[in-house]
Amino acid sequence: MRKLSLEFYQRKDVLTIAKDLLGKILVTNWKSTFTSGRIVEVEAYNGTIDKASHAFGGRRTKRNEVMYAEGGSAYVYLCYGIHHLFNVVTNNKDIPHAILIRALEPVRGVEVMLKRTGKKKTDYSLTRGPGNVSKALGILTKHSGISLPGKELYIADDGLVYSDKEIASSPRIGVDYAGRHAKLKYRFYVKGNPFVSGKHK
DNA sequence: CTGACGATTCACT
């Protein structure tokens, strides 16, 4: 297992990075408590020209400021007053690309995840959906802005690679307001994986 | 200062 380097995140094509993230392991290590999961579903947000992105049109606020930071930063924000959504910032400084992690397959620390989420037993909902992913791994908005190849939060590669045949793409979820951008196939997931949210095609 | 709302989830009909 090796941590992904900043170079991985700082490439130019957010779609390529999004696809490459499938199969990688997202790890949190708060106070020496490890929890991790294999990434099986992601969505790409393509910067200022993407109407579904918080950074559309160069929009820059206190909340999304970290999207303009260098690739490899974590962008976490609160949605619906309840859910923390975890994103990875990509590309270089001042280019607000980001990738939303939508689903994981639990790898390590399942008991801790159950405790954090208040669930009684393991089922596919534990790390399915972006809100649940953050909850299970203990990711909060206060972690927004920290660098990913860090001690407490990072993404690792254990050598597993999904082939193109195992990966499918579809329009993103929950962004119907984005007009024609809502139709773009910027969501990537592992075919048939039970942790993938939404309908499986 | 105020009001509207969201890259969602879950319980309930």
Add this chain to the structure above:
DNA sequence: GTGAATCGTCAGC
């Protein structure tokens, strides 16, 4: 399938 929960952020006054 439908609707409530719930609060930080942001635009507007």
